[in-house]
Amino acid sequence: MTTSKVTLAKALNSGLRKAMEDDPKVLIMGEDVGKLGGVFRITDGLQKDFGEDRVIDSPLAESGIVGTAVGLALRGYRPVVEIQFDGFVYPAYDQIVCQVAKMHFRSQGRLAMPMVIRIPFGGGIGAVEHHSESPEAQFAHTPGLKVVSCSNPVDGYWMIQQAIASDDPVIFLEPKRQYHADKAELDDTATPDPLFASRVTRRGSDLTLLGYGPTVKTCLRAAEAAAGEGKSLEVIDLRTLSPLDMGPVLESVSRTGRAVVVHEAHVNLGMGAELAARITEQCFYSLEAPVLRVGGFDTPYPPSRVEEEWLPDLDRVLDAVDRALEF
Amino acid sequence: MADPDLIQLLTPEGERVEHPDYSFGAGLTAEEEAEQIRGFYRDMVLTRRIDTEATALQRHGELGLWAQLLGQEAAQIGAGRALRRQDFVFPTYREHGVAWCRGIDPLQLLGLFRGVDQGGWDPHESNFHLYTVVIGAQTLHATGYAMGVQRDGLVGTDDPDRDTAVLAHFGDGASSQGDVNEAFIFAASYNAPVVFFCQNNQWAISEPIERQTRIPLFQRALGFGFPGMRVDGNDVLATYAVTQAALDHAREGQGPTFVEAYTYRMGAHTTTDDPTRYRLSDDVERWKLRDPIARVEAYLTRNGLADADYLDSIKAEADDLGAHLRAGCRTMPDPTPTSVFDHVYAEMPEELRAQRDEFAAYLASFEGEGVSA
Numbered sequence: 264m265t266t267s268k269v270t271l272a273k274a275l276n277s278g279l280r281k282a283m284e285d286d287p288k289v290l291i292m293g294e295d296v297g298k299l300g301g302v303f304r305i306t307d308g309l310q311k312d313f314g315e316d317r318v319i320d321s322p323l324a325e326s327g328i329v330g331t332a333v334g335l336a337l338r339g340y341r342p343v344v345e346i347q348f349d350g351f352v353y354p355a356y357d358q359i360v361c362q363v364a365k366m367h368f369r370s371q372g373r374l375a376m377p378m379v380i381r382i383p384f385g386g387g388i389g390a391v392e393h394h395s396e397s398p399e400a401q402f403a404h405t406p407g408l409k410v411v412s413c414s415n416p417v418d419g420y421w422m423i424q425q426a427i428a429s430d431d432p433v434i435f436l437e438p439k440r441q442y443h444a445d446k447a448e449l450d451d452t453a454t455p456d457p458l459f460a461s462r463v464t465r466r467g468s469d470l471t472l473l474g475y476g477p478t479v480k481t482c483l484r485a486a487e488a489a490a491g492e493g494k495s496l497e498v499i500d501l502r503t504l505s506p507l508d509m510g511p512v513l514e515s516v517s518r519t520g521r522a523v524v525v526h527e528a529h530v531n532l533g534m535g536a537e538l539a540a541r542i543t544e545q546c547f548y549s550l551e552a553p554v555l556r557v558g559g560f561d562t563p564y565p566p567s568r569v570e571e572e573w574l575p576d577l578d579r580v581l582d583a584v585d586r587a588l589e590f
Numbered sequence: 591m592a593d594p595d596l597i598q599l600l601t602p603e604g605e606r607v608e609h610p611d612y613s614f615g616a617g618l619t620a621e622e623e624a625e626q627i628r629g630f631y632r633d634m635v636l637t638r639r640i641d642t643e644a645t646a647l648q649r650h651g652e653l654g655l656w657a658q659l660l661g662q663e664a665a666q667i668g669a670g671r672a673l674r675r676q677d678f679v680f681p682t683y684r685e686h687g688v689a690w691c692r693g694i695d696p697l698q699l700l701g702l703f704r705g706v707d708q709g710g711w712d713p714h715e716s717n718f719h720l721y722t723v724v725i726g727a728q729t730l731h732a733t734g735y736a737m738g739v740q741r742d743g744l745v746g747t748d749d750p751d752r753d754t755a756v757l758a759h760f761g762d763g764a765s766s767q768g769d770v771n772e773a774f775i776f777a778a779s780y781n782a783p784v785v786f787f788c789q790n791n792q793w794a795i796s797e798p799i800e801r802q803t804r805i806p807l808f809q810r811a812l813g814f815g816f817p818g819m820r821v822d823g824n825d826v827l828a829t830y831a832v833t834q835a836a837l838d839h840a841r842e843g844q845g846p847t848f849v850e851a852y853t854y855r856m857g858a859h860t861t862t863d864d865p866t867r868y869r870l871s872d873d874v875e876r877w878k879l880r881d882p883i884a885r886v887e888a889y890l891t892r893n894g895l896a897d898a899d900y901l902d903s904i905k906a907e908a909d910d911l912g913a914h915l916r917a918g919c920r921t922m923p924d925p926t927p928t929s930v931f932d933h934v935y936a937e938m939p940e941e942l943r944a945q946r947d948e949f950a951a952y953l954a955s956f957e958g959e960g961v962s963a
Contacts, residue, residue, distance in 0.1 A: 290741075316741055322779055327730060327772035334734020337719070340741070358769075361724050362731070369708035370720055372933035406934050430936035459939065506939030 266450045272442040274416035274449055275305050278423035279343065281451075283313050286341060289427055292319040292332055293345030293381075302347055303383055303442050325355035332378055333362050341377045343427055348439075349384040350393030350564075356401075363432045364407030378432045379423070383439035384412075385477040385527050386574055389567045396564050397528035402434045403505040403537075410505040411458060412436035414479035416447040418502065421455035429458065436504075438477035445480075461508040463515060467497035470521040470587055473512065473538060475501040478525040478575060485580040496584065504534055512538070513545050520551035521587045525575050530558040552590035555583045595806065596852060597821040599828040602880040604888030606827075612835065614827040624895040630671065630826045631886045631896070632904050634663040637687040638883065639908040640696045641857075643915045644686075644703070648861040652919050653703040657684045661824070661856030664882030665789045667691065668829025669757065669851070672837055674750070676717070678739075679757045680732040683721040684789075688759065692718040696911070697918040706922050725760075726767030729786065732758030733773045736782035736840070745783045746843030753841035756784045757833075763794025765810070766802045774814040774846070783840035786811075786848045787833065789823060791855035796868040811848035823851030824882040854880070927953060 269277065283289045291306055291313075297320035300307030310318035321328045325346060332342035346352045352359070359380065366376045386395030403410045409431050413419040419437070426433040456462060464479065465486050474482040479500045486496035497515050501507070516522045522542055524535035535556035542554050557575040565573045599614050601607055615623040641659050648656040659666065662684070670691025673679065681688055686699055694711050701707040702721060709720030722728035736756040739745060744754040764770050765788060777784050790807055792799050803810070811818025817839075821832040829851055836847035854877040858865050865874075890896035931938070931946040 322772070322775050324768075324772045324775065326769055327776050330727065330730025330769055330772065331734030331737060331776050334731040334736070335738045336734075337713075337731060338735045338738025338742070340738050354768075357724065358727065358730065362722075362727055365708075367936060368933050370713065370933070371707065371710075372936075373712050373714065374720075375936055377936075409935070409939075506941045509941070 265452065266448055268446040269416050269420075269449050270443050270446055271413070271416045271419045271437070272303060272305055274420040274447075275423055275437065276307055276309070277449075277451070278420040279306060280309060280312070282343070282424045282427040283309065283317065286427075288339060289341045289343060290317050290319060290335060291343045291345070292321055292328055292335075294321055294323055294328070294347050296320060296345050301345060303439060305381070305437070305442075306345065325351055326358050329355040329358040329363065329380065333358065333366070333376070336376050336378050337374060341427060343379045343381060346380060346382045348394045349382055349396040349398055352382055352398060359402070359408070359434075360405050364405050367431070368407055375430050376432045377430045379426045379435050380432070381423075381435045381437060383442070384436045385438050385440055386564060386570050387440040387477070389570075391567070392564065395567070395570065397526065397559065399434075399436055399504055399526075400528055400533045403534060408432055408434055408505060409459070409503070410434040410436065411503045412438065412476035413502070414438060414441070414474075414476055414500050416445070417449055420449055420451065422458055422502070425455065425458035436476055440477050441480065459503040459506055459508060461499055461501045461503065461511045463497060463511055464500045465496070465498040467495040467519065469495045469519060470523065470584055471497045471499060471512070471515040471519045472523050472525060472580070472584075473499050473501060474525045475504060475534075477527060481575060481577060481580060482525055484577050485584065488577060488581060489584060494584065494588065507537070507541070509541055509545070512542065516542050516546045517549040520549050521590075522554045523557060523580065523583045523587055524554065525557045525580055527559050527574055529561045530556045531561045533558055552587040555587050557583045593820070593852075595808070595820050597819060597828050597832055598825050599831060600825045600885055600889060602824070602885050604885045604892060606889070609828070612828065612831040614831045624890075627827070627886065627890065628896060628900070630667055630830070631883070631890060632907070633667040633671065633687070633690060634826065634883045634886065635904050636908055636911055637663050637667060637690050639911055640686050640690065640699070640915065643912045644700060645857070645861060647700070647916065647919050648703070653700060653861075654705050655703050656861045657703075658855075658857035658860065659684050659686050661854050661877065661882070662789055662791055663687055664826035665823035665829055665851035665853050668826045669759075669787050669833045672830050672833035673757060674837075676744075676752065676754045677757060677837065678717045678719070678735055678754070679759070680719045680728040680735070681721055681759045682728065682761060682764070683723050684761075685721070685759050689718060692716045694718060697915060700915070700919050701922060704919060704922055706924055726764035726770040726773075729758045729760055729764070729770045729773035730776070732756045732784050733777045733782050736777065736784040737780055739783055740780070745841060754783065755837040755840035756782075757837065758784055758786050760786070760788055761794065762788065762790040762792065762799050762802055762807060763797065764788075765807055774811075774848075777846040778815045781843070781845035783843065784846045785833065785836040785840055786846060787851065788849065789851045789853055791853050793855050793859065793865075793869070795859040795863060796865075798869075806850070808848055808850035816846045816848065818848035818850065820850045820852050823853030824880045824885070826882060826886060
């Protein structure tokens, strides 16, 4: 058993390294991923060890990166593409939605698209515009893509490897605020949970908090604070956004009767809307309150000096919890 | 067409002409050369028949749409026949002649336009990718595929059966797309073994070439750092020679080339288009004199390389092909409603499986119900 305390950034780096060691067809491609090791250093040292043919510094063109990755996948490679920041994925949107997502379908299963598109997402790092966004719903809305988000170092290590091993294209959302925030004990001989599975990370009986990526930490802190006031909150880390793994969610909400979804993305037509609809359809008689959503407001992502007020924080989550409990 | 940049080996009148850099038939005996030109002729006649037959099928309501290639037969057969087995092609939705060269049953081309599938052939079997409808997107796929070929060590090995090139098709309209320009940049940056083959048919639906570019398209290649040339796209010999040289260049590891095949879209953009609204019939009449098939027929007959019997035999073959398309198109099975779920993912998620099963149960609920007339 090899255990070590690692950050999410280091865990992702180790997971990528392991995937490249295990399969020579795995390639990494993106802007500044080589010598620099990526602007967040997630690919640090990989080009040095695997060479420029496998860790490819690309021209500065996102559609070009994803479009050429499509060609590499058609040739039998497993490209892992890095989009430098969430807000820069849109030039590649056409390639992702029209080409990557549909290739398997339109070829009647003859062509596979085993591609991972890594996107550092979310806010809270004091960045300038276009560097703090949460575009997950746009991809979860697209049939043919799978969308996951890790919330912690241990998941980061395993989920990136599982995503690379998947024969379907995976949008892999990394909470950039968490990259260097906390360390966790990683046992690289453990058996990981499946990739497309949600997980109860804290048990509770009064209400279910649903989060993913950066908001799992917020939810856990909210549950801790609520416990001090005698409220027992269950926290579920969704982990997979498309497909949704509704089993643990429905089991939980049918026990607690209340659910609050927390994400940084705008609430309008966000993941919370889909979760609320599905919970209502499938847990209608267990619900004691409507499913509430806490998220970014329906505005563009704001200037960073006001982002902490805009983002769902501990107090806004607790406020929603109170409203649900009092309903 | 007094264009000093235009590479031509067979004039519209069917006369062979010399070019300082390109030639056709080097290393072939006279009979081998004649055989190859007769082969091109046959390919072009049959390709034109596929096109006219499919256009007619659309008019009869058997196809929802057809993208016509009339006038572009030489550009497509010249390029398609320059390929080697191991090369890989990324077509637009108009590359019916190149598909023919790759051995694809033209009936399979109709599926997309009839609405029974979105590409019925196996790209890995034919080394011919599915048609791409989003303009220019496939040029990036071609470039990435070529980068994969490089990583497989299949360029510059000096083994003609291994060295591999990728042929990326697109049109003059696509040359304005960001993806095409990004493909040029990536291909140049990595020296990828790809040939960018642009059929400049002068029209992007109703937009003339002047709306896309102020300079001849092939000259853009210089700005990206690789060679570009303009070939008479209605001259199958020149198109073959130029494409072959460009593919060799790529296979040898010398990187990308831009080939502008200068041609003309004699038909409409697709069967829904009406070119009389935006272009002069004079132009079309002028281009009729440069017909790609007539000039080869003139060359073959004038030089005693094909007689009436031969031409009749090709015509009979075209008639058979037409019958094959008409019969086959009408009997293509529609997809079943639940088949839409089959290949969304390599690994079908549980929630999609549930949606499919629910839909199947819903459909089954109508079984046995009498339908009133």
